[in-house]
Amino acid sequence: MQQTRSVELGTGLFVLLGLAALFFLTMQTTGSNTLAGEDTYSVTARFSNVGSLKVRAPVAMSGVTIGRVQSVEFDPVSLEAVVVFEIDSRYDQIPDDSDASILTAGILGSQYLGLQAGGSEFSLEDGSEIQFTQSAIIIEQLISKYLFSSSSEKEHE
Template sequence: MAKQRSIEILVGAFMAAALVALFFLAMKVSNLGTSPAADGYRVTARFANAGSLKVRAPVNMAGVRVGRVEDIRFDKKTYEAVVTMRIENGVDTIPDDTFANIFTAGLLGEQYVGLEPGGSENFVRDGDELTQTQSALILEQMIGQFLFSKAEEGGK
């Protein structure tokens, strides 16, 4: 019976260790500990080009993450990308003339939405739309423009 008891204890320890491991994976390795799951309010923005922006990409303000991209879809009437963002509830003072950009983190990094506050006294609320946007920078277009302007300079 002593053997049975030690088996019980060891199996219990095994279960506990595995649960600790799972907890570690959930809280420390993955985003479960960091993302307030479905908290916050929704704000949309239209971009002429969403580049390679992904769902779950961060939404930053002054370099601080204030929310996440929740949905990206194509508007077939206006041929624009409609990006839905979920902004944390605590950040409730975003002016309604805020400028939304799609930036790239580093040269090869992932794209994110950057918000630059405007001067309006009115703040956006759930379901509002940010009208002032700038599309993602496409590397090929930039290189093309750069070469084009250089060629013009050279031509003078």
């Protein structure tokens, strides 16, 4: 009797583990939040185009990750994309006139939010908004710009 019970217990645990693994694979949402549990403050920035910036993308300053994108939404009134991101509160000395741009890590890499330090005496704090932003560079637009400008130059010659 004791043995049957342990067999049933083992099988039950195995099936549960398998189903949990299946659930994990289907959801794949776990992700390790490097900022979880740490203090953060959130800052807003508005862009005319965010490219393919996604929630949880890194926020980097001088190439070092200092925070994460919290949400990317579209504001129907100002017709702009509103990006809210949180910065580790260890970095509370960032000038409030710093500018934010959406950059791509490598050619195939994912997009991230890059901050460039400004010169203001005041620093960013919870709820503040970044004034100077630069939208994502869309490669297709660049290419078409280049193509059309070179062809119009030829016409002038």
